[in-house]
Amino acid sequence: MKPGETVTTILVVDDEPANLSLLNHLLRPFYQVRAANSGENALRAATSEPRPDLILLDVMMPGMNGYEVLAHLRKHPATADIAVIFVTALTDADDEEHGLALGAADYIAKPITPAVVLARVRTQLENKRARDWMVNKNQVLEAEVARRVAVQRDLQGQLLQADKLAAIGLLSAGVAHEINNPVGFVSANLGALRDYTDCLLDIAALCDEALRHEADTEVFRQTMWRLRQKLQDADFDFIRQDMPHLLHESAEGLDRIKKIVGDLKNFAHADNDEWQMADINANLKSTLNLARNEIKYKATVNADYGELPPVRCHPGRINQVLLNLLVNAAQAIDQSGQIRIKTWLKDDEVCIAISDSGCGISEVAMGRIFEPFYTTKPIGKGTGLGLSLAFGIVRGHGGRIEVVSTVGEGTCFTVVLPVAGPAAAPAEV
Ligand SMILES: Nc1ncnc2c1ncn2[C@@H]1O[C@H](COP(=O)(O)OP(=O)(O)OP(=O)(O)O)[C@@H](O)[C@H]1O
Ligand SMILES: [Mg+2]
Structure with missing residues (x-):
């Protein structure tokens, strides 16, 4: 056998030692031959290594007959695909039909003719090789299809991501503008609020001073005069009106910023x-x-x-x-x-x-x-x-x-x- 070539194994099953020997001699020059002398042994041999590529199966055997062996082989996934040729003295057309209906690949009549056996065996092995080739080809094709689907899915994902990034790019100028606007007026409001706070702190300091000098009429009077002056200069009535307005407007501006940043974050967030x-x-x-x-x-x-x-x-x-x-x-x-x-x-x-x-x-x-x-x-x-x-x-x-x-x-x-x-x-x- 050449390197890389696989061994073809044939299992011959017959309760008659002379028949086993005859088939063995005939097939051994071309194939690896294993033998079983009963239906039960045939089932064991079919699931042990080296697995047979083909089984030549006698029908009439004591114990489990050939039909029963075939039925068992077909039931189990490991042996369901092994080709079986019946070799039998039963040449009745009904018998042949029964065997073929059970899933036999062919029928050889006993006494056997060596040339017929070899020809039928070769045909079944070629069929098997063609089947194996197809299965192999299908597996290769399936793997290729799966690979391409995965590549396409990957590309689709990249495209979606690219589109999202492009959209974020497109939106960024607008979003920056949406943020800049409130940032502008909130910072102006903060400037005014800082002035108001300074003024209110001055007023509070004068109130504090007046309270601390309550007993000293002269100091108290002077402090109150300065306080009144301060309230007039600062336009306290206006501060009282404007301050809540500035605070409210600033809070609204910050909410707008918060919202747009949240929207952008939502959008950019990968699902x-x-x-x-x-x-x-x-x-x-x-x-x-x-x-x-x-x-x-x-x-x-x-x-x-x-x-x-x-x-x-x-x-x-x-x-x-x-x-x-x-x-x-x-x-x-x-x-x-x-x-x-x-x-x-x-x-x-x-x-x-x-x-x-x-x-x-x-x-x-x-x-x-x-x-x-x-x-x-x-x-x-x-x-x-x-x-x-x-x-x-x-x-x-x-x-x-x-x-x-x-x-x-x-x-x-x-x-x-x-x-x-x-x-x-x-x-x-
Ligand atoms: N509302 C619409 N009114 C008129 N034409 C439209 C409208 N929506 C889509 N189209 C047409 O369909 C084309 C394809 O739209 P699609 O959104 O796929 O791409 P695009 O807007 O050209 O580019 P992209 O969306 O990648 O920035 C557009 O170029 C335009 O000709
Ligand atoms: Mg578009």
């Missing part, structure tokens, strides 16, 4: 793999807050939030979809227009419609807008990934995106999400 029950209206409001700067110079926003139950979803991903739709709507408007947002519950689905009074989408473009990298925007303005990613995310949630558009009038994108999330095992998003 962990867990599905969550999320308030879609709250998500929409927070995403809109982030995109406000992208929108406010172009469009007025009208929002009509319907009452929605919590939706099983990946909130970060849904935010990504909503942001893409809001930014698309703003970018579709040339000078000034309107963006309408509406949410409602229909049966067991939540619908989110984002419509704009922008340029609209032509019939030709409509067929392509969900294609990756399809964009009509100038370089640097759009990569053409927004809608294709949105499509993938929404489909992963068991939902859909519907579009209605009229050129020159506007477009409405509606995201429909099942409240319960995807029906089957949660799909990859």
Whole structure:
């Protein structure tokens, strides 16, 4: 045998030693031969090493006969695929049919003709080799498919991340502006509050002095005079009015900063793999807050939030979809227009419609807008990934995106999400 070649093993089963010997002599020059002299021994031999590639099985044997042996072999996964040729003196057509129905590969009549035995054996071994080759090929193909699916999933994840980073880049100027504005007036308010505090501390110090010299009429009188003077100079009535106003305004400014930073943090936060029950209206409001700067110079926003139950979803991903739709709507408007947002519950689905009074989408473009990298925007303005990613995310949630558009009038994108999330095992998003 050449190196690398595998040994082909044949198990011959017969209760008659002369028959065993005959088959052994005939096959030994070409194959490794093992022998069993009963049905019970045949079953043992079939599961021990070296496993037979083919079994030549006598039918009429005391104890377990050939049919029973075959039935046992077929029942067990380890031996179910071993090809079996019956070698028998029973040449009745019914017997042959019975054996073949049980799963025998072939039938050889006794007394045997060596050439016939060798030819039939060779045929069965070639069939087995072809079967093994197919199984092998399938395994290789399956492994390749699994590898490609994993690569694609990985790429999809990277794309989503890249899109998110691009969105954060796009939003950062607006967010910085949103933060700068309150930072400006809070710091101005703090300046005024510092002056007021100095003044109030002076007044408190004079009150303290007056109280400490209560017994000394002259000092007390002078201190009271200075106190009155101070109150007049400082315009105490105005301080009393202005101070709560400045404090209230500053607290509001800090809340705005806190909110926008929270929204950004929410958006940038990578979704962990867990599905969550999320308030879609709250998500929409927070995403809109982030995109406000992208929108406010172009469009007025009208929002009509319907009452929605919590939706099983990946909130970060849904935010990504909503942001893409809001930014698309703003970018579709040339000078000034309107963006309408509406949410409602229909049966067991939540619908989110984002419509704009922008340029609209032509019939030709409509067929392509969900294609990756399809964009009509100038370089640097759009990569053409927004809608294709949105499509993938929404489909992963068991939902859909519907579009209605009229050129020159506007477009409405509606995201429909099942409240319960995807029906089957949660799909990859
Ligand atoms: N609301 C809309 N009105 C008009 N055209 C739209 C609207 N939304 C999308 N489109 C069209 O669909 C194209 C693809 O949109 P998509 O969001 O996938 O990519 P993009 O906005 O061009 O780039 P990106 O989202 O990667 O920044 C857009 O270039 C535009 O032509
Ligand atoms: Mg886009």
